Amino acid sequence: MLKLLNRIKYWQWPAIILPVIVFFWFLIPPSSPIFNDDYSTVVLSENGYLLHAFLNKNEQWHFPPDTCTVEDKLKTAVITFEDESFYSHIGVDFKAVFRAARDNFRHGRVTSGASTIPMQIARMRHQRPRTYFNKIREAFFAIKLTLHYSREDLLRIYLDHAPYGGNVIGYRTASLMFFDKPAYELTWAEAATLAVLPNAPGLIYPSERSSALLNRRNQLLQKLHEKGHINELTLQLALLEPVPQRFHRFQSHAPHLAFRLRRNHPQRHILPTTISEELQKKCNHLASIYRHRYSSYGIHNLAILVTDTKSGAVKSYVGSPDFFDFDHGGQVDGVMAWRSSGSILKPFLYGLSIDEGLISSESFIRDLPTYFDGFSPRNASREYSGVATARDALVQSLNIPAVRLLNAYGLYQFYSFLESAGMRTLFRTADEYGLPLILGGSEVTMWEMTKLYRGLANEGVFSDNYVIQGEKNTQSVRLMSPGSCYLVLDMLHDLKRPGSEYYWYHFNSARPFAWKTGTSYGHKDAWAIGVNPDYTIAVWVGNFNGEGNKNLSGATSAGAILFDVLQSLPFSRESVWFQKSDIDYRQQKVCKLSGFRATDACPDYVMMDLPWGMKPLKTCNYHQFKFFSDDGKHQTCSRCWTETGSNRKPVLIYPPDVAYYLRAKGQFIEPIAGHNPECPAYRADEAVKIIYPDMEAKVFLPRDFDGQIQPVVCRAGHISTSSTVYWYLDDEYLGESKGEHRMSVVFRNGWNTLKIVDESGASDSRRVFATMRE
Template sequence: MKIKLKKLAKWSGISIISAVLLFFLLDLIFPLKADVEYAPVIMAKDGTVLHAYITKDQQWRMKARLDEITPQLREAILFKEDKHFYHHYGVNPLAVGRAVINNIFHLRRTSGASTITMQVARMLDRKPRNYWNKCVEMFRAIQLEKDYSKEEILQLYLNLVPYGSNIQGVKAASILYFNKTPDQLSLAELTALSIIPNRPNYLVIGKDNDRIIAERNKWLHRFEAAHLFPETVIQDALQEPLTASRHAAPDGMQQFSWRMRNVYPAATEIHTTIDPAVQKKAEDITTNYSKTLNLQGVYNAAVFIVDNQTHQVLAYIGSPDFEDSFHQGQVDGVRAVRSPGSALKPLLYGLAFDNGINTPKTIIADVPVNFKGYAPENYDLAFHGNVTVEDALRQSLNIPAVKTLNDLSVKTFTESLVKCGFASIWHDRKKMGLSMILGGCGVRLDEMTNLYSCFANNGEYNALQWTVPDSVWHDKKIIRCLPEGTKIISPASTYMLTKILSELHRPDLPNLFDHAGNIPRIAWKTGTSYGRKDGWSIGYNKRYTIGVWTGNFSGAGVAGLSGAGTATPLLFQLFNSIDHNASNEWVQPPQDVAFRLVCARTGMLPNDFCNEQVTDLYIPGVSKNEVCNHMKEVWISADSKFSYCTSCLPVNGYITKLMPNISPEMAVYNTVHHIPYEKIPPHNPSCTRTFEGQAPMINSLQNEMTYLIIDKGQQQLQLSCATANDVQTVYWYINDQFFGSCRSNDKLFFAPADPKVKISCTDDKGRTSNIQIKVKFM
């Protein structure tokens, strides 16, 4: 007997080892392929599904995360499908034996032996149901148990289980039937879903709800008998009605979803930072507001909202109506490259503050200028004379901005934009000129909004956060960005900008805005592109930055379109909706800014002659410390006909008078516009001294420019200049030959005879300026 037992044990051991070796051999030859394609899902910050894409095999199969499989769902599925799931290795021998005996005695299949693992194996490789394929299922089930944890197998089951039609998996079923994710299902709802896979064509939600309720309640009573859930919970579930039906798959935020899909092409679930509440408010407001714009011929708008503290993208509206194909509603207005108009000016002035070029009270002459053939004009086609930098920014004057960019340099300004991720600026950086500050470049709404978000963060740049919790994405087109938390402009400059941009007494405040009390406490700037094709308004407070663009994707201009008139009202409505209790406590002067008194006439440090002084902000050690020179002492004759210098000043018979020291361009401006000003009398004609100071500025022709002459000998070029206010007469020379003289504000004309022409202008103080021009004769 003992020998027989030993032989039995020996052969049993050999059989087990052989079976194990055979399994691993077959596992090596026939490896398990558990690759499952899931429908890509775009999710909001709270887990809400914003948009879902169908799989290549046209199935709604969405991947349920482990944290979405709630204890209730887990218990209900295991109780119904496989009570011993955690106690077997893919195959339940007792269930197999019971099924074999029942099938032999009844000569037909009365009960199955499929575990959850075996069902997963069958769903991974669907084949006809027969005994051979059942053996294959068992083999595959053991492979699954070898390669995956129990939690992963349960997850696979819940992701593959059929729910009729082309719906697979509990997540797709819960979303398409209940508009919920699995972790939000009630006990009654998850029980209803647990019974459908056994008969997906017989129990169809929305069609067979009464049958489903009856079957659901039967299982709820079984749960109750097994004390699986509290009795009160089960009683509530028994009373819960079933009103669910098949819904369309979520297809919101089309432009944003498509953008995320392209950025993360391999992802099955993209968990974005979109805040559903903020997004819904923004969509409702934008849609309603856009209807009023339609009456003006403006059919498109885009909105982008950023959280300044987390840098997360909270709302994204590419267009108010995606289905409006007649007005190109499918275009993504957030990514569209458009002209910014004047919306880049705050960064320009911030950089100018940091480079010591000017301060808020610095005076800039808003008068006609010409930069090598480029003669910018203001939006209203008017000139305003001397203006402060802060007024130039508030009024969005163009000429002061172009002058400031010329002083700063286009290269410096462009490099700052590139570092902030402006992709189109990077591609066209070598082509940029002074016109870029007036909209002569291309930008996107997301780029502009993030730039203004830097102003809300003390000038600190941070890349936008598109996904949670910590994945950061940069546009593929962006070649180089600053490291996170890098300063673009100083806190002092951002404080100056915010003070200026939060001022309400400005022309870009909407004229028809309902009530002054409804104006949100924000700093904002508008922009209107050439031809009135783009209307921008971007604003920020401590918590949010909101960018608004209005216009037509077709590129058609509209006479009534402007940043102030069409974009700012929407900006105000958005701020009042999502952050109506905002305060301005964040506008506090940083340590690197200081206050000082300056002359109101020039913005420079006052001298003894400056009677009007104002308080100005400046950056110690950076801002200029030039002393004001708008007035100077002049010695004039008793009859006020002549002025004297130290060389020709008589012993007596003169008087000392304080007179304005006006720049040449302002002297010309005052003369042309008939603005009276006190002129210094002409210098003593008997004096032969050559004076230092400002030479005449030739403003009718540009140095090194080529001029086309069609009719040689007849077509003439104009000679004019701007001079200091103590100049009465100027003398013109062509190729070093005297041509003629005239009063300082008069014009002369000459017909060029040579292809290269030197032009010289000398004032009555002996100061000379020269230019060279080229002439091409046709």
């Protein structure tokens, strides 16, 4: 071997080494990917429909390649036009090269080319000047490509990177840009158009050159007919089709979502989502309709989010009605914007309170003026009912019962629940939010609210939403019992307030739906959120600039959109309501009146299904056993019943402040005899209470036109309508009242002590700070 090598002359070495180098160069696969990854970012629906597309860094529309097979019409047209020997040559068609060289030599100029599809790929890859040397380089690279790639892959690579005029790159981009349809829906005429364009992309723009494009396309159609790819009828119909005259703008169906996903996934060019394009279009249409309807009232923004209840997959995402409404912040993403929660957190407090044993769905909650260290919640109606059942309080979204319930359940416990359920907008401490947390004192997003309501529908198991296919969050946490969740959903299903909402009741019954509305303080945010076993819908209406509007209401503004969206969703008559499992409940005696655990004093009770595992329900304290004298005029005790008799009877006792508002609503309350005043152990019961003003209240003294200070009307409640109440201000007697206890009091500037006493000695007092307005 060494002897043989020694016999080779130095000038013979290049002839030996060069073929070896070329051989090994062909064996080495070309670098992958062949082209750089400067593609447009595209956001797709659940079935591949284009929702939004972004320009690439070079300001081009260039969709990223995919693994789809090229449609037969386009494949046949491209091969017939560009490279008829595509499946037989090795990357270079030498017969075509010799023919082109002969023709060009005869005419003295370039009249035809011999580029194959692999050679076209090589030319597009490097974009070098068109010289003979570069042609040779392209030919070598084309052979290398043919050795390492299948013909189908080469065809797809060529079509994915071919120029189609203007800033359009790739056949899938061109199909949408020129024909407004995906490539698999192209006709023979459209496929022929895309086949001839890469050879002369300037023909598509400007439109005056369309006649040249038409001629080229028709020549290709004739050739396809001659080759037997299309019949005569198909040819004649294809020739009648016009060539594209303009670009079709890519429609953006979910711009807010698209920008959010591109920001969160900067390295991904294809973003397949869980969005239903049909539902997305319907929600966009509804958003546009209501935007124009509400704009005359000074309301310019709204947002809609629809998710799959079980999985959390997002099905529709409308950040605002018009992304390009620059006058009203249209580019703000209403789905992710922090807004006041209004009343939409209340259902979770009621469910947690049921688990805690504080209430059942029919339990009484006091609804009367309430003060907590300077915080005095009010109902939207500015009225008080004395007591309301938990069901009525939730359905009517009463504020005072909710605040009292939060105070009883525990602010810290509820705050902890919200954090555990996935709320990330709580940037203050529980103390900083305080009890107003339940009335809209916290910031929330639609994304988080759909997550929470899905948890309510999924038997207390809370998990995150997701919008990118394959990115479902499997982490979940159970925070409520299935039983309490079902009871809350059952209460929300009954929601039928007066006014326009009432007329949705029949629709709601035909298509079961649990829903809740909310309006934030100052009428800045209107919410409506609903859920059934299939879908969870959230709607927000308002102004992104935070401007309040008296026309904003969760019921009338957001509720109408909610039900229109619900009506747009797929519906089957076989759809069922949430299933109630017997294993999640145990029956318990509950007072028919108060809704608390019945005692022997309760005259009527019902057997109620209560969640299994809930803490013991509070006992009823409205019905009590009392001892009465034989004549029934006095209550007695062990110190006095030996002389006056002892008759044990159950009685209904309302606290005096509750009795006051119940009577104001027209309810008759049977009077109860007081304790025997002659009893040595006599103690005045808490039979009387000052209703207004409350303890430590600050009262502004009104003045008349002549500057005289006017009295303040104070109110008191008594368990008996026949009792006399005596009024005192700083131990100075003011007068007495009977029946409806009211007294006009002229307070002194500064601190005052108001006291009332009834004829039995029962009393109540208040410290009141009075000040005069300047």
